[in-house]
């Protein structure tokens with residue numbers, strides 16, 4: 001049986017001049033219109049509203065007096081319509097309202113009554129409940145990339161986000177970056193992180209990647225862990241990261257919130273959401289290269305990124321043109337992929353279920369602590385290899401993709417690996433073998449349709465904890481890395497062939513697309529670190545079973 005909620009307050013207040021029963025408990029604010037007729041009216045809009053206290057943004061106190069209303073900040077506002085008697089006290093509650101396609105809006109409702117003391121009690125009770133929510137940030141460090149996407153990061157923040165933060169009583173230190181890696185380096189060395197409850201990134205996946213690199217690095221150095229060592233157990237970052245989408249793909253925002261909308265993201269930050277996320281570390285010859293949280297792609301996606309960087313002036317459309325060009329170019333790459341399958345976990349890349357808010361698969365797999373329970377220790381990787389746990393595949397590949405999350409984005413609403421999980425400590429390794437252009441097109445089209453992406457003979461997918469890739473030409477040189485001179489020459493020839501596909505000579509190397517940043521090393525060693533970072537997000541919410549039909553925003 002459902003336990004009755006203990007009410008903190010229950011009063012008759014007016015909303016838009018109609019009497020309502022308004023109640024406040026620790027979890028809910030509700031208001032219900034008083035009706036004179038007990039008869040059910042099918043065409044009368046719903047008279048009952050409820051808002052979770054955890055989704056109240058703020059409460060604003062106002063006082064109506066002689067045709068004017070005084071705001072909290074001391075300014076005066078004319079009221080268009082007097083509500084009933086001469087002098088009424090009013091207060092306005094701002095709260096989260098759900099709209100279509102996972103969008104959130106800031107809605108407001110104004111309550112009024114003639115009893116000043118009662119109004120005051122309501123305002124202070126709501127404020128007390130909000131103050132008791134310790135997960136909400138109070139002071140944030142904000143980095144804005146003015147250069148990403150359509151170059152609107154600064155205006156997006158100033159017009160859509162900053163007013164909401166102010167309304168919620170969040171103070172900010174804002175840094176508009178002046179060059180690439182400005183935010184990363186500031187976080188690594190300069191930022192006084194103790195002052196803040198979180199870091200906000202205004203930009204695309206590349207800008208988010210800078211924040212992740214700065215925070216992870218700083219956390220390891222402060223905690224005496226060695227980020228250069230591929231076998232190190234990395235320390236999780238305590239500060240959460242908020243993403244205000246202002247880039248070109250904004251895949252990390254889309255795959256964790258369900259939409260690329262600055263207001264929605266700002267509201268997730270304000271209510272203090274928390275979503276853990278896996279991070280892959282990428283090493284080359286025991287030297288750290290980069291971290292990746294979304295896509296690590298060699299071949300097609302690496303080539304698209306390299307080509308698109310030369311067309312940055314085109315904005316986000318550069319990816320479409322480069323995508324078409326690289327599809328027509330149809331380069332394949334030879335090499336060896338070795339991987340360590342994730343054992344003992346729940347879920348496979350071909351599941352029909354999806355990683356959603358409060359995902360039980362992430363909760364379950366996140367508790368496994370892979371370093372101990374999965375039967376291998378990273379320090380003993382070679383032992384595991386001799387145990388036959390590592391699998392090896394040699395071949396010619398059009399694309400090698402590791403998706404640590406679905407990689408859903410507006411271009412591909414299901415993503416590259418629709419059943420991938422945000423926080424299960426694994427990455428989905430997708431191998432697309434050399435095939436005809438027609439078949440590759442079928443594969444790409446499945447990124448945009450409902451059909452199973454992996455139900456093609458030339459595509460295979462494995463859920464892994466660790467993988468390595470070695471391009472063929474590295475192996476043929478007695479398994480030694482090419483010296484830099486040789487590597488340079490091959491890069492030049494690769495470039496010539498890339499630019500003159502008619503010569504029929506396939507380039508030896510592609511680059512890795514690492515969350516939208518180019519990695520020129522082809523041979524890499526990748527390891528998934530379970531729940532290394534946390535976002536101000538909650539994962540994609542399942543749509544409510546009963547939509548509020550009186551909410552025009554949701555219909």
Ligand SMILES: CCCCCCCCCCCCC/C=C/[C@@H](O)[C@H](COP(=O)(O)O)NC(=O)CCCCC
Pocket residue numbers: 204205206207247248249250251294295301304305319320323407409411412416444445447448513514515516517
């Ligand atoms: C013929 C129909 C083909 C349709 C293919 C559509 C495939 C789209 C898949 C997109 C996957 C995106 C994975 C995310 C990558 C981002 O991290 C990266 C950088 O983002 P940002 O910094 O915000 O720009 N974006 C890309 O690499 C773009 C890939 C686009 C490929 C067409």
Ligand SMILES: Nc1ncnc2c1ncn2[C@@H]1O[C@H](COP(=O)(O)OP(=O)(O)O)[C@@H](O)[C@H]1O
Pocket residue numbers: 144145146147148149150176177178179180181182202203204205206207208210246247248249250516517
């Ligand atoms: N002020 C700046 N000037 C130039 N580049 C910058 C600046 N700040 C950040 N960057 C870099 O811009 C690149 C693209 O940023 P991102 O926000 O991902 O936009 P997009 O989604 O358009 O690629 C990243 O590599 C980031 O490091």
Ligand SMILES: [Ca+2]
Pocket residue numbers: 278403404405420421422423424425426427
């Ligand atoms: Ca994952």
